[in-house]
Amino acid sequence: MSASPILITGGAQRLGRHCAERLLDDGHELIISYRRERSELETLRERGVTTLAADFSSEAGILDFIERLKATTSSLRAIVHNASDWAPDSLDSDAGATFERLFRVHMQAPYLINLHCRELLTACTEPQRDIVHITDYVVHKGSKKHAAYAATKAGLDNLTLSFAAMYAPEIQVNAIAPALIMLNEGDDEAYIEKVKAKSAMQMIPGPGVIYQSLRYLLDNRYVTGITLPVDGGRHLR
Incomplete structure (x- = not known):
């Protein structure tokens, strides 16, 4: 437990909400962002x-969030970058706007938050401070229908390496790369x-495996610059 809160972006639903509830159960203070x-x-x-x-779909919106965050705490x-947008590719006139939105949500928002909130992390008096990027299994495989999504998540994966080198040893920066963890309503047999x-x-494991992975990173003082795959061994298929 820590007196300093943990920030989870996109913490109102699915994986983000599950991790938020589990962190609350463990006694942590929390701040979440929501769209x-x-x-x-x-x-x-x-x-x-x-x-x-x-x-997070515009730079102005990202900077406004950072300003309000700093006024709050x-x-x-720790910062857990979970906010995401699962938008498919298209051939219509909105294709460029879709890519730009995904870039801002998956890359620019974490990039700017990491840069501008470093002082908030170093102000924590606990012996460990963390940044965790939630990326995706498709980073290393690509996607036929979600190329922009896969590319921008790959950019987030690379930011893990850069910020880990930049912020060591005071702040640890790691990533978690899930495959399909939860079903959506309406998914048929x-x-x-x-x-x-x-x-x-x-199997479809449910969100608990992501919390286990997050907990491992938050509790281990000797891990930085890694991406932890949580994909059920898809590379073995």
């Missing part, structure tokens, strides 16, 4: 979570079986 208001946020607020609206124990067959473990 739009949703009912789950009120439950988190009732548990003491500070919630900050954030628009004087230190951070045929899709589920197809997805299971892609990994050696042949």
Whole structure:
């Protein structure tokens, strides 16, 4: 536990929300960013979570978030960059705008937050401070339908190396690269079986495996500059 809060971007749903709830259970103070208001946020607020609206689709929105974050806290124990946009490629006139949005969410927002919030991390009096980037399994495989998504997540993966070298030894910077962890509403049995067959473990594990991975990074003082794959052994297929 730490007196300095942990920031999770995109912490209102799915993996981000699960990690937020588990960190709360472990006694940590939390700040989360969210893109739009949703009912789950009120439950988190009732548990003491500070919630900050954030628009990471523009540089101005990113810088505005950083300014409000600094007005909210004087230190951070960790930053978990979980905010993401799973937008498919298209051939229409919006293709360039889609790529730009994904670049800003997956790369520019973490880049600027890491740069501008270094002082918040170094102000933490705990012996360990962390930055964790949530990337994706497709970084090393590519994607036929989500090329812009894969490319910008690959950029985030590379930022892990740069910031790890830049901020050592005071701040550890690592990444977690999940494959499919959770199902969406409406996923049918045929899709589920197809997805299971892609990994050696042949399962859809649920969000707990991401929290286990995050917990490992937050608890280990001798790990920096690595990407931890959580993909069920897809490379074995």
